[in-house]
Every structure is written in structure tokens, then in C-alpha cells.
Amino acid sequence: MFTRVLLRRHSVLPGFDLSLGVTLLYLGVVVLIPLSAVFLKTATLSGEAFWATVTSPRVVASYRLTFGASLLAALINAVFGLLVTWVLVRYPFPGKRLIDALVDLPFALPTAVAGIALTALYSSNGWIGKWLPFKVSFTPLGVFVALTFIGLPFVVRTVQPVLEDLTQELEEAAATLGATRWQTFSRVVFPSLMPALLTGFTLAFARALGEYGSVIFIAGNMPMVSEITSLLIITKLEQYDYTGATSIAVVMLLTAFTLLLAINLLQAWARKRQGK
Amino acid sequence: MSASIHAAGAGQAPPHLPGATSEPAWVRRLLIGGALLFLSLFLFVPLVAVFVQALSKGLGVYWAALSDPDALSALRLTLTAAAIAVPLNLAFGVAAAWSIAKFDFRGKNLLLTLIDLPFSVSPVIAGLIYVLIFGLQGWFGEWLRDHDIKVIFAVPGMVLATIFVTFPFIARELIPLMQAQVQEQEEAARVLGASGWQILWRVTLPNVKWALLYGVILCNARAMGEFGAVSVVSGHIRGQTNTLPLHIEILYNEYQFAAAFAVASLLAALALVTLALKYIVEQRVARQLAAATSDTPAAA
Numbered sequence: 386m387f388t389r390v391l392l393r394r395h396s397v398l399p400g401f402d403l404s405l406g407v408t409l410l411y412l413g414v415v416v417l418i419p420l421s422a423v424f425l426k427t428a429t430l431s432g433e434a435f436w437a438t439v440t441s442p443r444v445v446a447s448y449r450l451t452f453g454a455s456l457l458a459a460l461i462n463a464v465f466g467l468l469v470t471w472v473l474v475r476y477p478f479p480g481k482r483l484i485d486a487l488v489d490l491p492f493a494l495p496t497a498v499a500g501i502a503l504t505a506l507y508s509s510n511g512w513i514g515k516w517l518p519f520k521v522s523f524t525p526l527g528v529f530v531a532l533t534f535i536g537l538p539f540v541v542r543t544v545q546p547v548l549e550d551l552t553q554e555l556e557e558a559a560a561t562l563g564a565t566r567w568q569t570f571s572r573v574v575f576p577s578l579m580p581a582l583l584t585g586f587t588l589a590f591a592r593a594l595g596e597y598g599s600v601i602f603i604a605g606n607m608p609m610v611s612e613i614t615s616l617l618i619i620t621k622l623e624q625y626d627y628t629g630a631t632s633i634a635v636v637m638l639l640t641a642f643t644l645l646l647a648i649n650l651l652q653a654w655a656r657k658r659q660g661k
Numbered sequence: 662m663s664a665s666i667h668a669a670g671a672g673q674a675p676p677h678l679p680g681a682t683s684e685p686a687w688v689r690r691l692l693i694g695g696a697l698l699f700l701s702l703f704l705f706v707p708l709v710a711v712f713v714q715a716l717s718k719g720l721g722v723y724w725a726a727l728s729d730p731d732a733l734s735a736l737r738l739t740l741t742a743a744a745i746a747v748p749l750n751l752a753f754g755v756a757a758a759w760s761i762a763k764f765d766f767r768g769k770n771l772l773l774t775l776i777d778l779p780f781s782v783s784p785v786i787a788g789l790i791y792v793l794i795f796g797l798q799g800w801f802g803e804w805l806r807d808h809d810i811k812v813i814f815a816v817p818g819m820v821l822a823t824i825f826v827t828f829p830f831i832a833r834e835l836i837p838l839m840q841a842q843v844q845e846q847e848e849a850a851r852v853l854g855a856s857g858w859q860i861l862w863r864v865t866l867p868n869v870k871w872a873l874l875y876g877v878i879l880c881n882a883r884a885m886g887e888f889g890a891v892s893v894v895s896g897h898i899r900g901q902t903n904t905l906p907l908h909i910e911i912l913y914n915e916y917q918f919a920a921a922f923a924v925a926s927l928l929a930a931l932a933l934v935t936l937a938l939k940y941i942v943e944q945r946v947a948r949q950l951a952a953a954t955s956d957t958p959a960a961a
Contacts, residue, residue, distance in 0.1 A: 391767045396764050396765075397848050397852070398764075399857035403857075404763075405760040405766070407752075408753065408756050408760055411753045411756075412753075417775070419790035419791060419794055419825070420790055422793040422794050469700060471692065476689055476692070476693055490936065493882050498925040498932075501913050505922075506710050595781075597889035597892075598889050598892075602910075615889065618789060625798075627793070627796075631789070631793065634785075637786060638786060641783070644781065645781045
């Protein structure tokens, strides 16, 4: 049935109808229909009721914390991610391969495990927390620590392949023409890494916005102070306020889709810059 | 000439002027130190802490936490959810990759974006959507109650949420590799009279086996570790709807820290095994992809 309508070019291989049929059916049942439920549920609300829910002070405070901590964590990850990538690609040192493999730990470690480990470390009598003059666990700063952990691999893994592909001839040329090492880095190397760095930053930011598991242990979860938006959705659900939970979910979904679009555009830009 | 360019491109760093393309030794040491300090504070120390805290009250407490009936039932449910979610997403991944890589059709880019969609949805929302459909106030809520079927606050809902969050993993590993590989072998098999299934089993899947394994490893790790999505639909009934990550939360909130970390160490060990397997398989995938891309110009 799809063959006549969609296929652009005939192929000798069979199975187009079956494979696309299975793909669309599964995608529809598991992802698209359930996701549409969020929007259909919200559509039953009046415009004012929706607006009142998503702009109530407690919800706005949660946006401020979620966006602020995610932005800060993504920025720190951009700076230190670039540093880690540079060191891993350019310098030889003992244990490098092991460290390279461990960078993916936040992808593999369940968020609940990361959450309790970070909480214990950064609490006021924890291994790291006891050396710090200020409280981290159970404050908004704790949210930032958890979000930095989960966003760490994104920048490294997007910048790494680009830095590896960068030919050193460009840098040699710059040096021959009299540029200092810093000028070469800031005017030649850094601009070529920029699209990948921005993509990694946006990926880390998007991931942080929706994060739940690692944050709730370390945040303290005080309304108006250290309560993230994902947690607020769960709180509303537990109070059987389904429309309230769904309205906030719509705001988060729309933000996520906007970021997804931004990531796609950034990646298209990066490919164009690399001439691929 | 071309050989020397290739050697420089493929090998390690080409011989270079000292100072021209590298930094002074003290800068290098400073940068390495900074990177390692950052990674220690945010990665290595937390990982070590899990195991140290798990054993802080001795092996007896550690063992008791792991052999507790509630922990065992949580382990069983975690394995069950992964055993259902991973094969389903595997079958979907192969179907999606076959249709996208082997055929040229309208709407392909839209389909690719939609497959990635679950990655940008917060896990909490992944749980919420199934509550809206199968919960008591949801679309099928009353019908399910009348027929005495439980989805939300029961195992089926948790499996569904797990499937949702792990949905893209295998498809997105297979699609780029299959798109890069040339189709000549499959077309030859077809001309020689092989059926579609024979081509899939004997030609296509052997060509992508490492990428497939890679996707399965990542999918499985996420399926066993998922917290937010299953937390929304679980209802936290001990011994019934608790997975290992949810069991950790309960123990932690009851101030049974050593026990919570004991269960956490099990999942941390799984994460380390995942990373080791990932490292081994990654190199094989890179080799397959390199082989696929170097084939292309010869064919064209």
C-alpha cells in the first residue's frame, strides 16, 4: 500500500510495505498516540485555566530553577567538556583510554544511583561537601551538581570526532605565518569546533531540562526554592490534579521540541561547515 | 604521494614542529590536571563512593540487602521489563532500518525525527502519557476497571514506560550504518532468487551485527536503570511493582543508606560492564563503518 504512494524510486529489494508498516504501527502505538494524549487532555481546558496553571507562582519558580540550573550546568559542561576533549585528543598521558571510556558513565549509570551517590558526597559531612564552605546538597546548588553530572558526556562526545578530524596542517600554517599558539587556538581551532560545541551544549541543556531521577535526591525539593518542574508534574499527579500535571507537561514538551529543532539546525550547520 | 597523505591522516599525530602545534609542557600539565580534577569531582569519586558506601557496614549487611525478598522481586521485575522491552525495540529497530536504509521514500526525514522523539521527552512525561490513557481517569480507564485489568500501578504500565524511553536506541545505531553500506550484496542475493527473509538473515544482519549488539547493550542499560518514567506508573508497591532503581529510592528514604548503596552497587556494576562491552563493540562498529564508507567510491 505504501509502495505506490510514497516510494520515489523502484528497488529490487522486497519488504517495503511490511517494514514501513511495522515501523509506523509501532511508532504510532508506543509514541505518537500516547504523546497526543497530553495535547488532547490540555485541549479540554479553557485558555485562561491553562494559562493560570502554567503561570502560577510555584510553577514559575520551578521553571526558573530548572532553566537556570540547566543553563549553568550546560555552560560548565561546555567549558570543561572542551578541556576534557582537548586533553583526550591531543595529549598522551597514563590511563587515557580508561578515562576516555569512563566519560560515558553518566549515560550508563542509572540516574537514581547517581542521585544518591552525589547527595552523599556533597552533603555537609560528605567526602567533598565537608571541604566546601557552603551547603550543596538540599539546595539549588545541588540541582546544578546533578545536572552537570548527567550532561557531561554530550559536549565531549560531539566535539571529540571533530577535533580528531581537524588536520594539524592548518595550525602549522598559522604558526608559520607568525601566529602565537593562543592566536592559532582562538582564531583557527576554536571556530572550527564551534558548531559541534554549540550542539553539545544544546544537547546537554535539553537533557538537563527533563531530568528527574538524579535531581530529586540532592535537591531537597522545597516548593518555591529547590523544586524542579518534572517533580511538580509528579506532585500534581499524586494529588489527582491530572489537568494541572498535563498543562505543565505541555509547556515542557513544547520547549523540548523547540530545542530538538534547534539541535537539528545546528547539526545541519555543522555538516555544512565541515563540507560534508 | 597519495599514500603519504593517507598515512598522515590515518596514523597518530604527524611529526610537527615543537611549539608550533603544541603547548609548553607546563601548560599541558595544567590542562591535564584541570580536566582530571573536573572528572574526579563529578565522575570518578561518585562512582567509587557507591561501592565504598555499599560496603561501609560490612559484607553481612551488604549481602542481607541483596538477598532481601523485596530486593529479589525488584531484580526479577527489572529483568522482566528489560526482557520484554529490548526484543520489541530490536524488532522495531530492524524494521525501521530496513525501510529507511533500503528504500527512497517521501517523508523519510520526518520519520527519522519522530523516531528520535522519545529522547527529547522528559522521563516523567513518558510515564504521564500512559497514566492519561490507561489511568482511572484516562481514555480506557473505566473499560479496564470493568474488565478487571490493571495497567497503571502494575507491571504492564511499567513495561510500556520502559519501552517508550528505550524506543530509539537500536534503530538509531542500525540506520546510519545500513545507510552507509552498499546494497550490492543484497541485490545480488535477490537476483539469485533469495527471499526477503533470507536476505535479511544471511546478508544484512551479519553485516550489521556489531552495531546491532551495540544498540542492544545501550537499550538494555537504559531499560534496567530507568527511574522517572517507571516511578510515575509504578505506585511503589513493595514486592510487586518495584524495580531495582525504585527499590533504591525506598531504602534511601527510609534512611537505610548502606542497603540502598548495596542495591545501587549492583546497578553501578552493570553500568561498568555496559561501558566495557560498549568500548569493545564500538571499535568493531567503527571498523564496519569504515569498511562501508571505503566501499562506496569503488562502487560509484
